[in-house]
Amino acid sequence: MTSAALLPLRWRTATVIARRPETPHVATLVLDVPGWPGHKAGQHVDLRLTAADGYEAQRSYSIASANDGTAVAITVERVADGEVSPFLLDDVRVSDDLELRGPIGGYFVWSLEDGNPLLLIAGGSGVAPMMSILRARAQALKPPAARLLYSSRDQASIIYRDELDGMTAATDGPRILYTLTRERPVVWSGALGRVDRVMLERIGFPPTDDPLAYVCGPTPFVEQVAADLVALGYAEERIRTERFGPTGAN
Amino acid sequence: MTDVVHPLDGNAAAGPLSRLFASDVTGAVVVCGECGREGALATLALYGRGTGLVLRCPTCETVNLRLLDTGRTIHLDLRGCLRMSVRVALD
Numbered sequence A: 001m002t003s004a005a006l007l008p009l010r011w012r013t014a015t016v017i018a019r020r021p022e023t024p025h026v027a028t029l030v031l032d033v034p035g036w037p038g039h040k041a042g043q044h045v046d047l048r049l050t051a052a053d054g055y056e057a058q059r060s061y062s063i064a065s066a067n068d069g070t071a072v073a074i075t076v077e078r079v080a081d082g083e084v085s086p087f088l089l090d091d092v093r094v095s096d097d098l099e100l101r102g103p104i105g106g107y108f109v110w111s112l113e114d115g116n117p118l119l120l121i122a123g124g125s126g127v128a129p130m131m132s133i134l135r136a137r138a139q140a141l142k143p144p145a146a147r148l149l150y151s152s153r154d155q156a157s158i159i160y161r162d163e164l165d166g167m168t169a170a171t172d173g174p175r176i177l178y179t180l181t182r183e184r185p186v187v188w189s190g191a192l193g194r195v196d197r198v199m200l201e202r203i204g205f206p207p208t209d210d211p212l213a214y215v216c217g218p219t220p221f222v223e224q225v226a227a228d229l230v231a232l233g234y235a236e237e238r239i240r241t242e243r244f245g246p247t248g249a250n
Numbered sequence B: 001m002t003d004v005v006h007p008l009d010g011n012a013a014a015g016p017l018s019r020l021f022a023s024d025v026t027g028a029v030v031v032c033g034e035c036g037r038e039g040a041l042a043t044l045a046l047y048g049r050g051t052g053l054v055l056r057c058p059t060c061e062t063v064n065l066r067l068l069d070t071g072r073t074i075h076l077d078l079r080g081c082l083r084m085s086v087r088v089a090l091d
């Protein structure tokens, strides 16, 4: 796929072909997008909703799936007073149509040719593009080493938990460290509290390994983690960030 | 205004900019006209949503790029940007 050949992007009609609850506040929608050209891990789509009176709302959602024909999965977290996310979670049904533009983005992307060890750091639904990266990586014959540090409020809010644990158990699977910010389980092998430098050192690679870091989640989360990585000696041009917006929950 | 505290970043401008440019420009290196910071367009702070977008330098907050898309006409104001270098795909 060469993105140059695809532009300009046009709005297409996508059909919801499956809906999977992930956590009490998160669901995955699998869309069938006729003519989908394929995508790179980390890219996103823009969704456009138009009301009967012509009012429009556009939002971006990361692609969570690896390339799989014309099927594209997005994972949506509820923003309680939000305009679009509650609609996607509560009102959209299998066989409904949505307007979509994509695949989009050429910066927060990963492909196998990047080569370097991968450090992925996600807060909340910021794990969606990381899942696309990990799923794409799992299809590779010789994947680079990968580690994921993933912050959630509590255990019930960990998205993709079973699949992630399954990946870890596989040969060449990623190493994963979960951290919880709002729960302290009695039995817990992960970390507790917000992502900090100690956690990043525990799970990360030494900067001399020239790792490639991807950070995604709520804006304050991304800014803090990126600053910590720089302080730990990671090269700034090796830290790719994507801000999802103002959630302060993770 | 929450926007002032928690801007998005240039990644979220990829869709709107794709209406104008033949290649993805979020990976383009933008040189700030005020402080000389060089970084990917994706790392600029994004304010606004929908038809009017403003991308500010994260170091000095100077507006590097403004995009106004009225549907029929796209206005791009680059006066705060010294240079934008885009790597294009080869085929």
Ligand SMILES: Cc1cc2nc3c(=O)[nH]c(=O)nc-3n(C[C@H](O)[C@H](O)[C@H](O)COP(=O)(O)OP(=O)(O)OC[C@H]3O[C@@H](n4cnc5c(N)ncnc54)[C@H](O)[C@@H]3O)c2cc1C
Pocket: A044, A059, A060, A061, A062, A063, A074, A075, A076, A077, A078, A079, A081, A082, A083, A084, A085, A086, A125, A128, A129, A242, A243, A244, A245, A246, A247, A248, B002, B008, B011, B012
């Ligand atoms: C590149 C990109 C990729 C994204 N990928 C995903 C994804 O994979 N999954 C996903 O769930 N979301 C993702 N988002 C966030 C998504 O685009 C929406 O911002 C989010 O769904 C909230 O939209 P809304 O219409 O429900 O809320 P809005 O009506 O936009 O907002 C309602 C209220 O919540 C605040 N708010 C806005 N956005 C957020 C937010 N993200 N978190 C918490 N509070 C917010 C607003 O300030 C406002 O007060 C992504 C954002 C970007 C820029």
Ligand SMILES: [Zn+2]
Pocket: B032, B033, B034, B035, B036, B037, B057, B058, B059, B060, B061, B062
């Ligand atoms: Zn500047």
